[in-house]
Structures are given as C-alpha cells and as structure tokens.
Amino acid sequence: MSGPTPSPSTPPTSKILNEGGTIQPVREILWGTAAGAHKYETAEELPADMAKLVVKLMVVQADTEFASIQQHRPWLDRAPTLEDRWIESRIIADEARHGLQACRILRDFGEAGQRYIDELLSKREGEHKLDAFNMKFDLWSDVGAFTCFVDRVGVYQLRAFQECSYGPLARAMPLMLSEEQLHLNFGTSVLRRMVQDGPKYCGSKEEAQAAVEKWYPRALDMFGHSNSETSRRAVEYGLKRWTNEEARARYIQEVTGLTAGIGLALPPPEFDRRVL
Ligand SMILES: [Fe+2]
Ligand SMILES: [Fe+2]
Numbered sequence: 236m237s238g239p240t241p242s243p244s245t246p247p248t249s250k251i252l253n254e255g256g257t258i259q260p261v262r263e264i265l266w267g268t269a270a271g272a273h274k275y276e277t278a279e280e281l282p283a284d285m286a287k288l289v290v291k292l293m294v295v296q297a298d299t300e301f302a303s304i305q306q307h308r309p310w311l312d313r314a315p316t317l318e319d320r321w322i323e324s325r326i327i328a329d330e331a332r333h334g335l336q337a338c339r340i341l342r343d344f345g346e347a348g349q350r351y352i353d354e355l356l357s358k359r360e361g362e363h364k365l366d367a368f369n370m371k372f373d374l375w376s377d378v379g380a381f382t383c384f385v386d387r388v389g390v391y392q393l394r395a396f397q398e399c400s401y402g403p404l405a406r407a408m409p410l411m412l413s414e415e416q417l418h419l420n421f422g423t424s425v426l427r428r429m430v431q432d433g434p435k436y437c438g439s440k441e442e443a444q445a446a447v448e449k450w451y452p453r454a455l456d457m458f459g460h461s462n463s464e465t466s467r468r469a470v471e472y473g474l475k476r477w478t479n480e481e482a483r484a485r486y487i488q489e490v491t492g493l494t495a496g497i498g499l500a501l502p503p504p505e506f507d508r509r510v511l
Pocket of ligand 1: 300329330389415
C-alpha cells in the first residue's frame, strides 16, 4: 500500500456519511488498515481474527435483541393505551427480526455459528451478556427509559456498523436503523407524557426521573470498556466507525440536551457505573 495509512478512527470524511444522514452504499472499505480495498463479501474471505470478531459482535447483538423481547413481553397487554400496546407489539416484532438478521450472519460461519445460535435461543431472562438486558420492566417508566436510553445505544452500535468492511453486515444496517428509530422516539415520548400529563397518562414526573437514574448508567455501560482492545481492533478492521469511548461521548452529548428538553435531569456519567 502506498501513501500514509489513515488513522483507524478517522474515516475519510469525503466518503463517510454524516451524523444519522442517509448514505449511498459503496463496495469499498472506507476506514481502517484495509481502506480502499473492496469490502469482504463472504465469511470465508475474512481474515481469521476478523472472522472471530464478527462472530463475537453478532453474538452480543443477537443476544440483546432476544433479551429485549423477553423484557417487553409482559407489557403487550399492560401498556396504558391502545396505541402503546400496538407499539409494544411492533417493537417485539422488530427485535425478533433483528435477532434473525444477526443470526443469519452467524449462520454464514458454519457449524461454529450454528452452535452460537442454538445457545442464543436457549437463553432465559437473567442469563444475558449485558446488565441492561437482565433487568425486568417493573413499571411503565422502565419501558420508556429503556427504549429512550438503551435502544438509543443500540442505534449508536448500528450506526458504527454502517458501511462497514463486511458487506453482509453493512447491508443489514439501513432497515434495522429505521426500525430502531421508532423504539427510541417512542421511549422519549413515553417519558415526556409522564412528565407532562402525570397520572392522567400513567405514573408521574418523579417516576420518570427515577427510571432515568436507573437506566442511564446501564446504557452508558453498554458501550464497553474505555480502553477496550476489541473496540480498537474493530475500528482497524473497518468494522466499527468509533471506539467505545468515542461513541459514548457522542451519546452523552446527544442525551444531555434531549433529557433536559423533556424536563428531566441526567445523573453525572460516572453515577452507578459498572463498566468503565
Ligand atoms: Fe433491535
Ligand atoms: Fe430496539
């Protein structure tokens, strides 16, 4: 390769999408050490270490999708309004499709991939990888804060994969992202209605505030460790656009304004954290 190697965490701005904007799909690797080469299109052509990383990332992705179905399920017929019940059913259908999508990518990795799928499908509540997905939704405010904060982290993870170096993964992103938009916007409006309408809708501002303090730390933990070797390699392989810490910083900036706009307050980023 001639010329300077691009810094793995700074994709060429002329080719990469803007924040949350639409993009033209390309067949080229846009960042990382193989920038400029064609995207990997099959599991077989991935370097062994990169293949392991794709599998690891897809197992975590699928695990969160299946876990959230278990978390939402009790609210299918308990959500306060008819519209809320319909959106709950929509979210469950979307998460099931996302789980299927991640498992389809795992299937391309043969027997090893299939073993992971079997394991994923046998997981019960409380057995999932990330803490945010092992907590029950006891109150409707849990549903609001989870979809507002935790699904939003999910969107950051998906955006980090947009136009990544593995073609089958890159092509799965646009639909997943548009479906996730419904989930997090729903969460924001649930919290807003609790603040504005209180018991006339459901719960109260105090309940919504308590839910923010319960879920925000778990959402920040989801980005992973700040000095994660895995996240650095994912950027180098062109799989993720940002390291854990870069993504977390962008997220904090976004939710700070959003939460204040609803009339709620975020605890400091270090509050109640488990993954630093
Ligand atoms: Fe999802
Ligand atoms: Fe979601």
